[in-house]
Amino acid sequence: MASVPYNIHPWSHLDGNSGSPQWKKCIVCCKTGAFKLPTEFAHHLRNFHCSKEGGSYVCRYGVNEVCPSLPLEGVSDKDYEDHVARDHVYNGSDYRRGGVGLRMTQMGHGHMISPLVSGRKEPSIVEDQFRWTIYDASVNLPAVLNDPRLAKRETDFFTKTWGEAFEKKDVQPSPFLPEINGSHFERYLGKISDKYKIHAHGIEQLSKQQISDRLHSGALKSLKQLEKNRADLDQVPKIFMLPNFSLENPETFCAVFPWTQVEESKPDKNGNRQSCKLLQEKLSHYLDTVEVHIGEQISKRSEAFFHAMTSHDELQDYMQVTCRAIKQLRDKIHALEETLAKGSLKILKLTRSRTNYVKLHNKLKLISTVQQTQPTIQLLLSTNEFVGALDLISTTQEVLAQELAGIHSFRHLGSQLAELEKIIDMMLRADLVKYVTAELNRPITDLQALADEEKLVAIVLGMLRQRDFEFVDVIRDEAFTALKATIKQSVIEAVATADDVDAEGIVGSLADQMRLLNYTEWMNMLKNVFHNILVIVNRVMAFHTVVREVILIAAGRTRKGADVALLQSSDETLEENKDAEDEDDGDDDDIVPSDAEPGHEPLLHVSVTPGNASDDLDVMITESEYLATVQGLKKMLCAVCDHAHDRCVKLMVARAKDGFLEKLSSNEFVALSKVIEGFVTECERKCGRRSTSLRGSLLNQANRFVDRFHDERKTKLSLILDNERWKQADVPAEFQEMVDLISKSGKMQLPEKQRIDLSKKPAEFIVVNGEKFAVVGTVLMLLKMMVEYCECVDNIPAAAQDILGRLIDLLKTFNSRTCQLVLGAGALQLVGLKTISTKNLALASRCLQLIVRYVPYIKDHFKPKLYDKKHTLKNLDQISKDYMDHIDEISNKLVAIMEGLTESYVIKWDAKAPMPSSCFRSVCKQMTKFHEVIIDVLPQHQVKVIFQRIHKSFVNLLRHQLLTLNVINDGGPQTGMVNADIVFYENNIKSLKGVEDVIEGMQSVWTNQVKS
Known part of the structure; x- marks a missing residue:
């Protein structure tokens, strides 16, 4: 609601000099000429300038929404209608002098105002505003003070009406009056003591009989009178004699006025009820009886009454003397007051007044400031100063509760500010x-x-x-x-x-x-x-x-x-988890907790x-x-x-x-x-925190991808193995580039295609750190697959555990299939080989050795990315052990082949001419041929070990044959023939590359031989 400008009084239209009726416009809403009838203006006041609080109506038509002519606590609906008609719709004087008044009547869903002619002759607010009339009186003070219900009236009547200072106070004794005690009456007692003694002596002179007669006669009279009085008083009901008799008590009232008798009585000819008259006469009789007894009691004490009257004149003289003394005392007190007290008191009063005026001025300034609270809050909110607005509301609430408590005009401001605070929220x-x-x-x-x-x-x-x-x-x-x-x-x-x-x-x-x-x-x-x-x-x-x-x-x-x-x-928990992962995973993707972009300043x-x-x-x-x-x-x-x-x-x-x-x-x-x-x-x-959902989804897809990736390579490896003829294959340049890059970088990775020199011819061997490996084509493909698995885990680190498991499965497949095809002779049926030759075995062993050579690279490559390092790396160690066992089995197979050949020749050998014997010639020929096959395939240390085992087996076979032939080292012709074959064998073995020092001496064949 718009507020009224401060320089325009909203009631200026009440002036009799106004040119147009006051109901033509609303001063508060500044609507001029908007109302054609008084009824429209009255409707407007009820709808826009009236509030209902409880069951009362409060008029808000005025400055700061306060009507000066209606109580702030509100009035009834009828009184509100009269107030609008009298004070707002029409001029007050017109309304009281018989002009048109308004009465609002409820018609359907709205109100209808009908004009009525009022004959009330009440004083005009405009004309008689400075003259007090009987209409200004709100209560009859004498009637209140003489209220017969004084005992039930509140004791705080004056306090509630005129303030806390208006209360009963005990009169303190004056410090200027002496305290009266027994010494003040000694003169009086001395004056009457002689008279009292004469009176007492005269009573003693009476005879005892007179006293007895007088007492007896007096007692009789008294008893008779008492009996008569008692008989009269017994006629009066005892209820009237009770100390707590009160007609306000319903039971007492019903006992005194028996209404049942009154209702049951029949009216007389004139229509009056006889019981009422009887009751009235009975009560009058009771009253007369009591009054008679009271009169008798007064007459008995008339002597004391007349004695008091005779003392009245003397008391009047004393009073006059006292009044003159009091007048003199008052004159002196007034003189002292004018001379000594009044000026000082006036100074104190003025000082107190000044202090009060200063307080009032400060309070008014504070009130003025508080009045500007709402506009200031609106201004602050318009500039987004929310904290300032809230602080202002809080401060204003404190001021209202502490310094402006009880200010009537601010009684609604606290709730308004509370609502405004909710609106700000x-x-x-x-x-x-x-x-x-x-x-x-x-x-x-x-x-x-x-x-x-x-x-x-x-x-x-x-x-x-x-x-x-x-x-x-x-x-x-x-x-x-x-x-x-x-x-x-x-x-x-x-x-x-x-x-x-x-x-x-x-x-x-x-x-x-x-x-x-x-x-x-x-x-x-x-x-x-x-x-x-x-x-x-x-x-x-x-x-x-x-x-x-x-x-x-x-x-x-x-x-x-x-x-x-x-x-x-x-981030402590996050950092601890990350550190724990780093300890296990090594070089994993580090996550650096950060709350802002690099270079992003606050x-x-x-x-x-x-x-x-x-x-x-x-x-x-x-x-x-x-x-x-x-x-x-x-x-x-x-x-x-x-x-x-x-x-x-x-x-x-x-x-x-x-x-x-x-x-x-x-x-x-x-x-x-x-x-x-x-x-x-x-x-x-x-x-600053590791997320799992998208990585988990990628891992699920990666697992499917890895399954397909592994199935493709496993199937490819199986097909290659099924078609492998186990012959030495040429090594293309890309494979040599691959192993060279691995040896140089220490990581399993494929070389870039543009770096591969395709003009290079395939090599006979694949060289790893200077060591030659004769391999079959399958192992080259397997080696490339191993690198592909390692690159796959680089691209999908989350699937490292699964990828390594698949790679281990692939290596196991190669090992088992190689064993089946070579040692198990499965290649004879699959590819149509006539036999598993020594070279086939040597190539299989060398291929296994090449794979074992790269198992540590795989281990180092996967270790930083695994979450279960111990178990998975143990599987890799087991793969290496299985491969080495397979290599040993192939070595044993090669030794067994040669042992079988030498045994077939040795058992046919005899110490006879010509020398060297054909048996030794055949053995040496087979060993030379065997050496030629494996020397270019297997490493020299392995060849040496194999020949050491073959030589040891040959010596044992020869010794056993000499025992069988009963040939002893006796220096005879047979001994010479045996020695000739042995020398031939030694010379032949020593001519083989890499096994020159295998022959430690053939004289061990004569061990346990005794000369006859």
Whole structure:
């Protein structure tokens, strides 16, 4: 409601000189000429300038919504209608002098005002406002003071009506009057003592008989009189003699006036009831009886009465003397008062008055200031000074409760300010939602962190001032909505711009349309989604930074010291978990907790006055609230990142519904994995916490990819092994480049294609750190597969455990299949080999040795990425052991082959000419041939060990044969022949490369031989 200008009195229209009727316009609403009838103006006052409080109506038509002619506590509906008609619709004098009055009658849903002619002759407020009339009296004071119910009347009548100072006070004894005691009556007692003695002596002179007669006769008379009086008084009911007799008591009243008798009596001819007359006569008789006895009692004491009358004149003289003394005393007191007391008292009075005037002036200034509270609050709110407005409301409430308590004009201001505070709370929330929504939904191309940052600061400070910490939830919820809208918009744009997708012709959901995108289009869409999400996350980061700075100010803390300690403690659990993972995983993807972008400075650079914020701002929140709010901000940022990941998971699940992701090639899936891993890492760097949902979804897809990846290679390896003829294969240049790169870098990785020299001819051996390996083609493919598994785990580190398990399965498959095909002679049937030759065995052994050579590289490559290192690495160690056992088995097989050949020749040998014998010739020939086969395949140390075992076996066989032939070392012809064969054997073995020192002496064949 608009307020009335202070320079216009709202009741100036009551002036008799006014040109137009007062009901023509409303001074408060400034509506002139808007009312054609008095009824319209009366309706307007009831609808817009009247309030109902309880069952009373309060008129608000006046300055500051206060009507000067109606009680503030309100009146009834009828009195309100009369008040409007008398004081507002018509001039007061016209209304009282018989003019037209108004009576409001209820008609349906509205009111109808009908004019009535009033004959009341009451004084005019305008003409007689300075003259007191009988109508100004509100109560008859004599009637109140002479109230017969004085005993029941409240004792605080004067206090309630005229104030606390108007109360009964005990009269204190005057310090100027002496205290009366027994000594003041000694003169009087001495004066009457002689007369009293004469009186007492005269009584003693009477004879005892006279006294007895007098007493007897007097007693008789007294007894007779008492009996007569008692008989008369017995006629009066005892109820009238009770000390608590009161007709106000219903039981007493019914006992005195028996209404049942009155009702049952029949009226006489004149219509009067006889019982009433009888009752009246009976009561009159009781009254007469009592009055007679009272008169007798008075007559008996007439002597004392006349004695008092004779003393009256003497008392009058004494009174006159006393009055003259009192008059003289008063004259002296007045003289003293005029001379000594009045001036000093006047000074004290003036000083007290001045003090009161100063207090009144200050109080009026305070009232004037409080009156400007609401306009000032509106001004502060218009400039987003929420804290200033709230502080002003709080201060005003304190002033109203302490310094302006009891001011009648401010009785509603406290509740109005409380309602205004609630409105400010709603404004803060609405403005925050509007601001956050506008900031988060700005175009993606707008890279500005925050626009109009000061408004956010003011809103958050205002909410902190009100202990409202829901701004964290508001930012989080709006961020969720913005992320959802951004992802949806990105998908729509990708579908709309796709060349081979007719979005208009497709009937289905957006997910169905998205599934029609090819890999390139879908990857571009996914990259765009990730970019847009990161833009939203950056904006949430900006909110996080600004709000945290505001919280620091509200808590009275600085950026240095306490806040840093808090942030460290808030991330303590995360850091401990990360350190534990680093201890187990080695070089894993580190996550550095960070609350802001690199190079992103705090956005809060405003100095705040009351309502803005400042470093010296009063502390608004407690330490516990500060800690809880900062933790909530941290959780909010993590929740936004987690929600973004969840939305991306839904996007991937929708695209993978038709097996799209499972059909990707290795390079395509690796590219997808890198994009997702980069996005997840960036989000983790921003929020400072590891996210699992998107990684988990990628891991599920990676597991399917790894299954297909492994099945393809396992099937390929099985097919190659089934077709392997176990012959030495040439080594292409790309394989040599691969092992050289591995040896140089220490990591399992494939060389870049542009670095491979395709002009190089294939080599006979593959060289690893200078050591030659003769291998079959299958092991080269297996070695490349091993590198591919290692590169796969680099691209999909989350699936490291699963990938290593598949690689171990692949190595086991190669080992077992090699054993079946070579040692088990399975290749004879599969590829049609005639026999498993020594070279086949040697090549198989050498291939196994090459694989074992790279098992430590695999171990080092996978170790940083495994979460269960001990168990998985133990499996790798077991693989190495299985391969070495297989190599030993092949070595044993080679030795067994040679042992069988030498045994077949030795058992036919005899010490006969010619020398060297054909048996020794054949043995040496087979050993030479065996040496030629394995020397170029197996390493020299292994060849040496094999020949040592073969030689030892040959010596044992020869010794056994000599015992069988009963040839002893007796220096005879047979001994010479044996020695000739042995020398031939020694010379032949010593001519073989790498086994020259195998022969330690053949004289051991004669061990345990006795000369005959």
